Amino acid sequence: MTHHPLRTALLDSRVPRYTSYPPANRFSASVGPETVDRWLGALPDRDEVSLYVHVPFCRRLCWFCACRTQGTRTDAPLDRYLDHLAMEIPAVRERLPERLGISALHLGGGTPTLLSPERLDRLAAMLRGAFGAMEEAAVSAEIDPCECDDARLDALARLGLSRASIGVQDFDPKVQAAIGREQPADVTRTVVEGLRARGTTSVNFDLLYGLPYQTEPGILATLRTMLEMRPDRIALYGYAHVPWMARRQRLIPEDALPGAEERLALAAAAREVLTAEGYIAVGIDHYALPGEALAVAAERGEVRRNFQGYTTDRAETLIGFGPSAISRYRDGYAQNAPATGDWQRAVAAGILPTARGYAMDDAEKLTAEAIERLMCDGRVDLSTLAARHGQPDEGLLRRAARSISELPGIGTLEKGVLTASSGLYLRLLAARLDPSFAPDTGRFSMAS
Ligand code: SF4
Known part of the structure; x- marks a missing residue:
């Protein structure tokens, strides 16, 4: 049996849940x-x-x-x-x-x-x-x-x-x-x-x-x-x-x-x-x-x-x-030391217990908001969002267009607005807006 490419992607893909970007x-x-x-x-x-x-x-x-x-x-x-x-x-x-x-x-x-x-x-x-x-x-x-x-x-x-x-x-x-x-x-x-x-x-x-x-x-x-x-x-x-x-x-x-x-x-x-x-x-x-x-x-x-x-x-x-x-x-994420002992030692020493995190540049802040809006609303106006961030929209539009041509049925892109055709596809679509996502190498949970 041959599967439609979108269904194959849904069955096979391991993509992040995008509770944060990155x-x-x-x-x-x-x-x-x-x-x-x-x-x-x-x-x-x-x-x-x-x-x-x-x-x-x-x-x-x-x-x-x-x-x-x-x-x-x-x-x-x-x-x-x-x-x-x-x-x-x-x-x-x-x-x-x-x-x-x-x-x-x-x-x-x-x-x-x-x-x-x-x-x-x-x-x-x-x-x-x-x-x-x-x-x-x-x-x-x-x-x-x-x-x-x-x-x-x-x-x-x-x-x-x-x-x-x-x-x-x-x-x-x-x-x-x-x-x-x-x-x-x-x-x-x-x-x-x-x-x-x-x-x-x-x-x-x-x-x-x-x-x-x-x-x-x-x-x-x-x-x-x-x-x-x-x-x-x-x-x-x-x-x-x-x-x-x-x-x-x-x-x-x-x-x-x-x-x-x-x-x-x-x-x-x-x-x-x-x-x-x-x-x-x-x-x-x-x-x-x-x-x-x-x-x-x-x-x-x-x-x-x-x-x-x-x-x-x-x-x-x-x-x-x-x-x-x-x-x-506003500028990024910070995670406290994961092990309770490490966290306690840092706190007792009077140090903020941050172990790791991520500082976002302006382009990443735009991608983060685009992915968040898509994951929440099922649609995102990429061009308007990019204009609000004072950033070019080309990168996002190019990635959105590519996902739609590679996975027919996943959604539409009209006048800069990306719309998922179902909530089922949001993680797949978000992953394709993420410039760092490599579909075959990430060890994430299944998108389904
Ligand atoms: S699911 Fe079980 S192990 Fe996990 S946080 Fe809840 S009680 Fe703890």
């Missing part, structure tokens, strides 16, 4: 504490920034997960971590302008809910001590339902939690056993009810397709159970099997993984159900109920993309705290 695999040690010191000091007075706190601990290490996290059975590392955050946060704050707005705060990980209520209160006090009451901030957190209780939900409510993200993956016990993560649907349901009772207005579920033993009837059953809880948002991600990067994934039975064609069928089946249930598709993999903030932002062309995926947060600067946290500044 992707994090291009970060280098050329960006260190001195650069970040300069970038922090250059923020305009009264600027709006968002904050990210990375909690790099989990009680159990799920086999499928490629997150930067470490298992801990005891609580001592959590206190050491908080002791060092108590140094890192003021060290960053003192480099920033005095007057600053905080538009969003996100707790990610790892498992933020591994922190006890007292520790969550301590973290809240540190952040408020540095950044004020943060009353305007949209507060969100990743929640592990198996590591959460009413007291933690109360502490998160005191922090002002308005949006929660819960990893579901799949409710089928056989699939859960094969990915090393058991999480009964009832436990998830109890936490969702607890969050909503405390004022969380948006609950997101992450659903994965492409997991071992996953079948179409199985994923549809998971969706039925999920939809009974009426999540406000659903992120439908393809499982990325990258055991050369995430060693835990070696425990996943590879022969039980669906093939490329089966992955496409699983994703298509899930998408069909979500659309039929009234969810609005946003970008490559998000679905939101009409009226939910992400759906509203999508309608207005105001969705942004950052390291947590799609967001309604519009701040240009995102400051990350904790090991491996990535910050975004």
Whole structure:
């Protein structure tokens, strides 16, 4: 059977997810504490920034997960971590302008809910001590339902939690056993009810397709159970099997993984159900109920993309705290030392714990915005964008035209406006706008 070139590209391609441009695999040690010191000091007075706190601990290490996290059975590392955050946060704050707005705060990980209520209160006090009451901030957190209780939900409510993200993956016990993560649907349901009772207005579920033993009837059953809880948002991600990067994934039975064609069928089946249930598709993999903030932002062309995926947060600067946290500044990206010990040593020595990053030139800033708009809106006016950046549009237009001629059906290019013909093709199209992407050499996850 011969495949259409676009379908072959979709099945075979390994392309970045473009949560940043350039992707994090291009970060280098050329960006260190001195650069970040300069970038922090250059923020305009009264600027709006968002904050990210990375909690790099989990009680159990799920086999499928490629997150930067470490298992801990005891609580001592959590206190050491908080002791060092108590140094890192003021060290960053003192480099920033005095007057600053905080538009969003996100707790990610790892498992933020591994922190006890007292520790969550301590973290809240540190952040408020540095950044004020943060009353305007949209507060969100990743929640592990198996590591959460009413007291933690109360502490998160005191922090002002308005949006929660819960990893579901799949409710089928056989699939859960094969990915090393058991999480009964009832436990998830109890936490969702607890969050909503405390004022969380948006609950997101992450659903994965492409997991071992996953079948179409199985994923549809998971969706039925999920939809009974009426999540406000659903992120439908393809499982990325990258055991050369995430060693835990070696425990996943590879022969039980669906093939490329089966992955496409699983994703298509899930998408069909979500659309039929009234969810609005946003970008490559998000679905939101009409009226939910992400759906509203999508309608207005105001969705942004950052390291947590799609967001309604519009701040240009995102400051990350904790090991491996990535910050975004107007001029580039900076990542903290990934290993907790290295991060702690730098912080204790009074040094900004930046290990690597990327400083963008003007042409790269244009490409970054073109890719972000494409990934968020499904279309981008390359010529208008280039004019706004004071940059020539030839390079982007040439790359866009080439992708359309090489992959018929991927989209259109008319009067400088590149439009993808489906959300399915956004990663492929974004990769072709990226001048450094080499389709056959990058070891990224599959585009499907
Ligand atoms: S899925 Fe969540 S709980 Fe499991 S290892 Fe990853 S971050 Fe930790």
